[in-house]
Amino acid sequence: MSVLLRGGTLLPLKDTPRPMWGDLLISGTRIGGLGKVDGLPPDTEVLDVSGCVVMPGVVQTHVHLVQTLFRGLAEDMPLLQWLRTRVWPLEAALDEASLRASVRLGLLDLLLTGTTTILDMGTTKHGDIVAEELVRSGMRARFGQTMMDTGEGVPPGLLETTRASLDASGALVKRWHKASSGRIGYVYMPRFALSCTRELLEAVTQLAKLSDLLVHTHSNESIEERNAVVMATGRSPMQYLLDTGIACDRAIIAHGVHLDDQELEILKNTKTSVAHCPSSNLKLGAGIAQVAKLRAARITVGLGADGAACNNQLDGFEEMRMATLLARVVSGIGSLTASDAMALATREGAKMLKIDAEVGSLEQGKRADLVVLDVNRLDGPGGDPAARILFGGGSRAIRHVLVDGEFLVRDGVPTKMDPNEVRAKAAEQLQPLLKRAGLA
Numbered sequence: 001m002s003v004l005l006r007g008g009t010l011l012p013l014k015d016t017p018r019p020m021w022g023d024l025l026i027s028g029t030r031i032g033g034l035g036k037v038d039g040l041p042p043d044t045e046v047l048d049v050s051g052c053v054v055m056p057g058v059v060q061t062h063v064h065l066v067q068t069l070f071r072g073l074a075e076d077m078p079l080l081q082w083l084r085t086r087v088w089p090l091e092a093a094l095d096e097a098s099l100r101a102s103v104r105l106g107l108l109d110l111l112l113t114g115t116t117t118i119l120d121m122g123t124t125k126h127g128d129i130v131a132e133e134l135v136r137s138g139m140r141a142r143f144g145q146t147m148m149d150t151g152e153g154v155p156p157g158l159l160e161t162t163r164a165s166l167d168a169s170g171a172l173v174k175r176w177h178k179a180s181s182g183r184i185g186y187v188y189m190p191r192f193a194l195s196c197t198r199e200l201l202e203a204v205t206q207l208a209k210l211s212d213l214l215v216h217t218h219s220n221e222s223i224e225e226r227n228a229v230v231m232a233t234g235r236s237p238m239q240y241l242l243d244t245g246i247a248c249d250r251a252i253i254a255h256g257v258h259l260d261d262q263e264l265e266i267l268k269n270t271k272t273s274v275a276h277c278p279s280s281n282l283k284l285g286a287g288i289a290q291v292a293k294l295r296a297a298r299i300t301v302g303l304g305a306d307g308a309a310c311n312n313q314l315d316g317f318e319e320m321r322m323a324t325l326l327a328r329v330v331s332g333i334g335s336l337t338a339s340d341a342m343a344l345a346t347r348e349g350a351k352m353l354k355i356d357a358e359v360g361s362l363e364q365g366k367r368a369d370l371v372v373l374d375v376n377r378l379d380g381p382g383g384d385p386a387a388r389i390l391f392g393g394g395s396r397a398i399r400h401v402l403v404d405g406e407f408l409v410r411d412g413v414p415t416k417m418d419p420n421e422v423r424a425k426a427a428e429q430l431q432p433l434l435k436r437a438g439l440a
């Protein structure tokens with residue numbers, strides 16, 4: 001099956017931000033050609049995309065689908081209090097039905113706003129349900145069940161033994177890594193230094209190395225958390241991740257807001273990458289990551305909305321806008337342009353997930369993971385397409401979203417889920433969840 005997107009503005013985001021005009025051919029799961037495409041296969045469906053921008057789908061390198069139900073339930077608190085009094089009790093109270101409803105609502109939000117790939121951190125249970133829903137959704141995903149075998153304020157319902165935590169992740173690797181023809185992959189996810197024993201972190205390092213899997217954890221998010229890690233380990237957070245072997249070129253840390261110069265060197269030398277979550281960092285009052293400084297040190301940076309409990313949107317275009325605006329204030333105008341921010345949320349994110357040979361830019365032969373934006377719905381009428389999208393309304397313009405050449409959103413409507421049903425199921429689960437968490 002082939003589809004020709006005819007007559008659009010293409011933003012390939014390969015190496016230059018320059019747009020090109022023309023067509024894009026989707027041949028099965030891949031991009032068959034760009035620009036002027038000759039010799040269409042006989043059964044090609046032709047879709048007019050004049051007045052639209054075609055760009056790579058958004059790659060979000062840090063989200064928590066299981067927290068989507070917690071949106072609006074954990075307001076006005078700093079990180080550790082937010083975790084201990086709201087997010088952890090709520091995660092502990094998730095049962096199969098509420099977790100599934102939460103994941104589905106998150107996937108709906110992400111698809112409707114143009115995200116095609118996620119790096120998702122779950123809770124300490126029900127990883128199979130997350131995986132089932134990822135498979136069913138059509139979304140490209142790297143996911144993992146989070147690991148917690150110690151920590152102040154961790155409810156008994158979340159706490160695992162070291163052995164059980166490792167076994168659970170190992171079993172999920174066996175069941176789901178490279179599922180759906182490689183669309184789904186497993187990533188080891190120790191939650192953060194404060195909820196993991198040294199023994200657990202060292203074991204994860206060994207297992208991830210042996211199986212060549214990525215590792216994802218939170219680090220250097222708030223001053224309070226940073227100080228707590230120093231108190232508990234006698235090391236800076238990145239020095240501790242280096243000592244335990246976690247810091248390496250297969251590791252992605254979420255946040256990286258409060259880093260000293262020595263920690264920056266560790267990131268650089270180990271090729272550890274950073275998922276920047278600007279809205280979450282602002283909402284929890286955590287601080288502002290030094291994105292321009294990280295990039296100048298050739299550290300790979302991607303973007304993520306984090307969870308609905310700390311954002312509260314899951315819109316990748318909003319994160320791009322935030323990233324470029326904050327960088328201007330922190331490091332000067334021009335330190336992260338609109339196109340640069342788009343590259344973080346596409347090509348650079350794909351690089352961190354080691355899937356940049358397949359997705360992250362529009363190139364012949366790559367997977368057809370892309371979005372079509374009807375820019376006439378945005379503030380206009382003209383100007384640079386990247387700036388028009390990021391500053392003029394972003395995801396408001398989403399018309400089509402495709403992964404592996406399959407329409408997951410077509411003319412603004414999800415093809416694999418019914419939004420009314422997904423939202424109703426989520427609403428149905430909310431009160432019982434609050435009651436179980438002791439928050440009703």
Ligand SMILES: [Zn+2]
Pocket residue numbers: 062063064218254306307
């Ligand atoms: Zn997070």
